[in-house]
Amino acid sequence: AGAWRLAARLNPGPDSVLTFGAAVYLDADGIVVGAPVTGGNEGAVFVFTADGTDWALGRRIVAPASRPGQGCGSAVARRGRTLFISAPATNQGAGVTHVAQREADGWYITQALRGSGSVSTFMQFGARLLLARDQLIVASPAADFQQGLAFLFRRDAEGLWRPDGS
Numbered sequence: 001a002g003a004w005r006l007a008a009r010l011n012p013g014p015d016s017v018l019t020f021g022a023a024v025y026l027d028a029d030g031i032v033v034g035a036p037v038t039g040g041n042e043g044a045v046f047v048f049t050a051d052g053t054d055w056a057l058g059r060r061i062v063a064p065a066s067r068p069g070q071g072c073g074s075a076v077a078r079r080g081r082t083l084f085i086s087a088p089a090t091n092q093g094a095g096v097t098h099v100a101q102r103e104a105d106g107w108y109i110t111q112a113l114r115g116s117g118s119v120s121t122f123m124q125f126g127a128r129l130l131l132a133r134d135q136l137i138v139a140s141p142a143a144d145f146q147q148g149l150a151f152l153f154r155r156d157a158e159g160l161w162r163p164d165g166s
Contacts, residue, residue: 008055012046020046023076023086031055032083034073043072045085047107061107063087063098072098077131083107084136086126095125097138099161115140115151116163125151136161 010033012020023034030050036043044062048055063072063085075086081102088095099111115125115138123143130137134155143149153161 008053010046010048010055011057013057013060017044019043023074025076025078027078029078029080030058032076032078034076034085036071036074042066042068043070043074043087045073045076045083047083059107061085061100061109063096064109075126075129077129077136079131079133084129084131085109086129086138088124088126093122093124093142095123095127095140097126097129097136111161113138113151113153113161115143115149123149135164 010031012035017035017038019037020035021033022036025032031048033046035046038044042062043066044060046057047059047061049058066072069089070087071089072087073085074088077084083100085098085100090096097113098109099113100107101110115123123140125140126138127141128139136153138151138153140151141148152164154164156162
């Protein structure tokens, strides 16, 4: 009694995935798994949904204009129909966090969040994500000359994520 047992093994499908599981997020809607390095080295996020007692791969998401080495999927968070996907090595390490919305026919990137203020290359915006209700904290550990910053975003009345201090 009380012992943990393997309930399922998640499979990213036929993709050549090298870092599957670098980031994971579990909620009532399913499991999101980040793989910042895939066969093409561009990184991806895999969304799984419950299928009875099994888990089914629902969607593979790659950020728009994703290139090798950007780390897409290094951190993930989700709340309902909104998914956050970080790519902290984008733009010479400045980083970006993509916001995706689930529609009836799939997930679509609708917004790109970036740091503000002392933004520079190698700030690693999106190295970590923390989501609580309508607030998102995006960590940028190399920002401000390696001092690090945390950026707070809030969802506005139109559903867009806006900076709210740092």
